[in-house]
């Protein structure tokens with residue numbers, strides 16, 4: 001059977017008919033509100049995203065080569081580049097934090113841009129490059145971990161922080177970094193799973209050329225046209241109910257083979273899971289580890305300042321209090337929200353979602369799904385304080401006059417951010433909807449009329 005014309009919501013498992021053409025339009029699931037991925041691609045839209053990625057790569061090189069901030073105090077000058085910040089942390093025995101900053105602000109954005117260009121340029125020319133699947137997967141894997149926009153906010157916070165103690169001059173790297181943030185925002189709006197249908201089209205047309213005949217696309221074999229009939233209140237048809245499974249990487253809908261424990265996607269070879277294995281146990285363990293790391297992250301000093309007048313330790317909350325009392329209350333609010341509120345909210349929300357899924361609750365599923373999506377998006381902004389520490393350490397090293405070094409809380413805090421991000425990745429949002437489906441099925445079993453069975457997808461609409 002051909003399921004090429006089906007699409008599955010990766011968050012609630014609902015099945016849809018693939019819309020005929022989607023050009024730059026965002027389609028959302030009508031049940032949970034999640035953006036649908038792996039929509040039919042349009043080869044002409046690749047030009048635009050290819051140009052933006054290339055521009056982002058050029059601006060990235062400029063942002064790396066020039067200083068982002070320069071600071072002058074007592075006749076001495078110091079400057080901070082992106083790689084300089086990494087080097088300062090590394091030489092200051094904060095190697096794990098240095099690796100975190102390097103990966104999130106330099107390595108992962110670079111890998112994303114290079115891998116995207118590697119697949120986009122040949123696709124535009126009508127060719128599928130070798131190792132296409134691995135490269136698109138790479139883009140999907142590194143994308144959530146690239147945090148140039150958070151680094152940019154970190155630079156702005158550092159500038160405001162330093163203005164009170166020294167003369168701060170924005171460097172050419174800062175403008176490049178600002179441009180890069182915007183360009184990468186545009187690149188991030190492009191869903192890489194759209195490249196799979198395009199590669200399929202190219203491969204199919206090649207095969208058709210070889211055989212001198214048109215390849216049958218098997219249209220309409222699975223679904224009947226609804227013909228404008230009014231559908232009965234039938235329960236939502238999910239991929240699980242239909243005995244299908246949607247690939248999380250490329251979105252291809254395929255038959256679930258029950259006896260095969262480690263089934264792989266027939267298109268991209270990614271492991272297929274009806275539900276992510278041990279999702280709740282893994283999420284709970286990562287949350288516990290994050291909650292434990294959150295204690296030293298707040299109690300231990302995040303920065304250690306030593307000057308001629310003496311030395312001082314600075315905790316996260318101490319920093320917020322300092323901004324608040326010195327009149328920089330907008331900055332105090334930004335740092336408080338990013339460093340204190342977001343991690344706590346993330347821990348609480350994910351714990352509640354895990355408990356509700358474990359108890360089999362069907363309560364307010366749509367709201368819970370929205371909450372999960374918000375938590376997944378905002379989690380990365382907690383990296384702000386780690387970036388501010390990295391930049392401050394780089395800027396303030398005026399020999400014996402004043403030196404700031406990173407404290408142990410920077411490491412604990414970075415661990416909290418990474419652990420909570422991993423926890424939200426491990427949580428399978430389809431578990432939120434499983435109990436809703438089970439209840440609706442029990443409550444409305446007689447509603448599965450002949451009409452609804454003839455066209456099972458008539459109630460599932462893309463909004």
Ligand SMILES: [Zn+2]
Pocket residue numbers: 009010011012013014029030031032033034
């Ligand atoms: Zn959905």
Ligand SMILES: [Zn+2]
Pocket residue numbers: 247248249250251252265266267268269270
């Ligand atoms: Zn796949």
